[in-house]
Amino acid sequence: MALVKRKGITISRQIMDDQLLHPEATGALTGLLSDLVVAGKIISAEVNMAGLADILGQSGRTNIQGESVQKLDVFANQTIKRRMEQCGHICVMASEEEEDPIPALPGYEGNYTIAFDPLDGSTNIDVNVSVGTIFSIHRRTSANGQGVVTDLLQPGSKQVAAGYIIYGSSTMMVYTTGSGVHGFTLDPSVGEFFLSHPNMRIPEASLYYSVNEAYSPHWFDGIRDFINHLKTEDKGRKPYSARYIGSLVSDFHRNLVKGGIFLYPRDKKSGKAEGKLRLLYEAAPLAMVVEQAGGRAITDDGRRILDIEPRDLHQRVPLIIGSKQDVDMAEQFLRGE
Numbered sequence: 001m002a003l004v005k006r007k008g009i010t011i012s013r014q015i016m017d018d019q020l021l022h023p024e025a026t027g028a029l030t031g032l033l034s035d036l037v038v039a040g041k042i043i044s045a046e047v048n049m050a051g052l053a054d055i056l057g058q059s060g061r062t063n064i065q066g067e068s069v070q071k072l073d074v075f076a077n078q079t080i081k082r083r084m085e086q087c088g089h090i091c092v093m094a095s096e097e098e099e100d101p102i103p104a105l106p107g108y109e110g111n112y113t114i115a116f117d118p119l120d121g122s123t124n125i126d127v128n129v130s131v132g133t134i135f136s137i138h139r140r141t142s143a144n145g146q147g148v149v150t151d152l153l154q155p156g157s158k159q160v161a162a163g164y165i166i167y168g169s170s171t172m173m174v175y176t177t178g179s180g181v182h183g184f185t186l187d188p189s190v191g192e193f194f195l196s197h198p199n200m201r202i203p204e205a206s207l208y209y210s211v212n213e214a215y216s217p218h219w220f221d222g223i224r225d226f227i228n229h230l231k232t233e234d235k236g237r238k239p240y241s242a243r244y245i246g247s248l249v250s251d252f253h254r255n256l257v258k259g260g261i262f263l264y265p266r267d268k269k270s271g272k273a274e275g276k277l278r279l280l281y282e283a284a285p286l287a288m289v290v291e292q293a294g295g296r297a298i299t300d301d302g303r304r305i306l307d308i309e310p311r312d313l314h315q316r317v318p319l320i321i322g323s324k325q326d327v328d329m330a331e332q333f334l335r336g337e
């Protein structure tokens, strides 16, 4: 019997439907994602208050925790940590904001790990630009008890779920559990995420590139030739336009919806021998999302991001990610073809 397409699907309904695709599932991943959704709602509320921080005193209000206002990236980090360490489904986690792995509370250890960038693009908060939380979930490799660092050092291809929450003109959660990508928009009036972007597909090709062009004097030839090529007309296609927000989640999200290619390559001078972005918290989760949406993610020497075996928690990786044909084209230039 064909299912009638329903309207108004909530994120919890979708997470449970995803679980039904895996008869062996115990409901643990469902529970974990549901707790993450709650963390996302709390961070969203706080981000929305950010511009009011200086006038809260005047209106006699405090933030939602009733505490004095914290730096938002610290707040986001603590919110996710607190929810995850006692959700019962995580054995260990890693945060871009913390040096060492963070084990689950004793007695609350579960079968998964989570790595997260609590607030990506946080330098943009003061100027009202979208920021986001990025997450990556793996099944543990150790047997039981509190997890260890090797549970976290797994390639992106082994992720069981990944995605992000973007705090923008509206708050959206975009995630995949390996059966396509779904996007949900938070309706703040009822505090619920509703399915707004089912089965997201990134356009095959685009006319947009996102890169910090200020570093171009230090680029290697392949990247420079590629970007120059995009700027010129070729076989009847128009020159590309640039779109760079400087907040990875926002640049990525725009490209996912509209089509585009994002690059953060290594360069010769800036001390960024591996680029800037982090494999576990940024590149790998977005690579899973983009591949599930029909796009590609590679390094600037042509390796598939999802195949990289991590060496350490905070390792950086050059990232080229976006519409399939655009990444294919970049790859040709990087090979010198």
Ligand code: AHG
Pocket: 096, 117, 119, 120, 121, 122, 123, 212, 246, 247, 248, 249, 276
């Ligand atoms: P974060 O705020 O988590 O430290 O990440 C910052 C990142 C990312 O969001 C963005 O793509 C990149 O920094 C921009 O770097 P440049 O200013 O070097 O272009």
Ligand code: MN
Pocket: 117, 119, 120, 121, 248, 282
């Ligand atoms: Mn980041």
Ligand code: MN
Pocket: 096, 117, 118, 119, 120, 121, 122
């Ligand atoms: Mn960050």
